[in-house]
Amino acid sequence: MGRWEPGAGQRLVSAALGLFVEEGYERTTVAEIAARAGVTERTFFRYFADKREVLFAGGHEMKVMLVKAVAEAPASATPLGAVASALEVVAAEIFGDMLDFARRRQMIINSSPDLQERELLKLASMTFAVARALRDRGASAAGASLAAETGMAVFKTAFAAWVSESNTRSLSEIIAETFAELRAVVA
Amino acid sequence: MGRWEPGAGQRLVSAALGLFVEEGYERTTVAEIAARAGVTERTFFRYFADKREVLFAGGHEMKVMLVKAVAEAPASATPLGAVASALEVVAAEIFGDMLDFARRRQMIINSSPDLQERELLKLASMTFAVARALRDRGASAAGASLAAETGMAVFKTAFAAWVSESNTRSLSEIIAETFAELRAVVA
Numbered sequence: 001m002g003r004w005e006p007g008a009g010q011r012l013v014s015a016a017l018g019l020f021v022e023e024g025y026e027r028t029t030v031a032e033i034a035a036r037a038g039v040t041e042r043t044f045f046r047y048f049a050d051k052r053e054v055l056f057a058g059g060h061e062m063k064v065m066l067v068k069a070v071a072e073a074p075a076s077a078t079p080l081g082a083v084a085s086a087l088e089v090v091a092a093e094i095f096g097d098m099l100d101f102a103r104r105r106q107m108i109i110n111s112s113p114d115l116q117e118r119e120l121l122k123l124a125s126m127t128f129a130v131a132r133a134l135r136d137r138g139a140s141a142a143g144a145s146l147a148a149e150t151g152m153a154v155f156k157t158a159f160a161a162w163v164s165e166s167n168t169r170s171l172s173e174i175i176a177e178t179f180a181e182l183r184a185v186v187a
Numbered sequence: 188m189g190r191w192e193p194g195a196g197q198r199l200v201s202a203a204l205g206l207f208v209e210e211g212y213e214r215t216t217v218a219e220i221a222a223r224a225g226v227t228e229r230t231f232f233r234y235f236a237d238k239r240e241v242l243f244a245g246g247h248e249m250k251v252m253l254v255k256a257v258a259e260a261p262a263s264a265t266p267l268g269a270v271a272s273a274l275e276v277v278a279a280e281i282f283g284d285m286l287d288f289a290r291r292r293q294m295i296i297n298s299s300p301d302l303q304e305r306e307l308l309k310l311a312s313m314t315f316a317v318a319r320a321l322r323d324r325g326a327s328a329a330g331a332s333l334a335a336e337t338g339m340a341v342f343k344t345a346f347a348a349w350v351s352e353s354n355t356r357s358l359s360e361i362i363a364e365t366f367a368e369l370r371a372v373v374a
Contacts, residue, residue: 080373120308142368145347147372149339149343149344150372150373156332156336157329157332178329178333182337182373183374185265185266185267186369186370186374187374
């Protein structure tokens with residue numbers, strides 16, 4: 001068995017989500033996940049620190065992408081404009097093709113207060129990273145915090161609407177609509 | 188020693204904050220807090236479940252007051268308007284005379300990742316409660332979430348500016364100014 005097996009990471013994610021939904025998150029073991037993915041437990045631990053990280057590893061990628069996109073937004077963009085364009089990048093590049101995954105993941109997270117806490121802390125950590133990236137662009141501490149918190153408020157609201165059962169639209173579309181709604185409610 | 192001693196709760200809070208600042212949060216014990224406040228450990232546990240709750244007990248009061256004020260906002264208020272008026276109530280009734288306390292508390296919270304996590308989770312729980320109160324007023328799920336998240340984003344930003352070392356203004360004033368800034372950045 002090779003050290004890195006092509007596709008093993010994706011097979012592990014898919015096996016884990018299936019088991020979490022079928023058996024419950026708490027009852028599922030790493031051994032079961034590895035067995036369903038057709039790899040050893042050792043291989044599992046090359047990809048993820050524990051079973052919880054199967055659900056949250058993507059958050060790191062999102063944070064890195066947000067920070068990079070905020071830094072690369074046009075110099076003329078306002079702090080909130082830079083956050084909005086960073087969220088567009090993330091919506092298109094990470095969440096373009098992920099609705100089924102995101103829905104199943106959300107169902108699992110909603111089943112566990114521990115996972116909900118973890119999700120909130122990951123989002124807060126992204127918000128802090130975005131605020132720091134805005135300060136690095138020259139925003140004041142208060143301006144950076146307000147733009148980061150407000151932008152992430154839009155993201156959370158849009159994300160919840162996106163994964164809701166009846167939705168068929170893209171996350172990009174819903175984020176744009178939520179920013180428009182924000183302008184309307186703040187006016 | 189009476190079951191409830193007048194002022195014991197306030198003496199315990201003051202003793203705890205003093206010890207947390209002087210000795211560090213981790214090293215301070217409930218026995219030391221009780222001794223400095225001049226009460227028994229049993230009395231401490233009549234007021235607080237553990238030493239951490241000395242810092243967070245006020246969050247429950249704030250949540251209850253926010254939910255009540257959202258419910259009692261004029262029927263004509265928009266969701267975000269109802270949140271803004273609830274934050275005004277809280278700023279005046281809870282934080283009118285609390286700057287010294289809030290500054291010392293923030294210093295302690297900033298010293299510990301565990302306490303920072305606890306603070307984020309308390310704020311998230313308030314945000315959910317405010318969103319629920321808005322839905323009870325007839326707001327849509329997305330409208331309630333957006334207004335609650337945005338209003339709490341304003342509160343977090345304003346609160347950080349309020350407890351900053353150089354500030355001398357009231358929290359009410361800074362919240363009003365932050366809402367004005369939000370209108371400017373969203374426009």
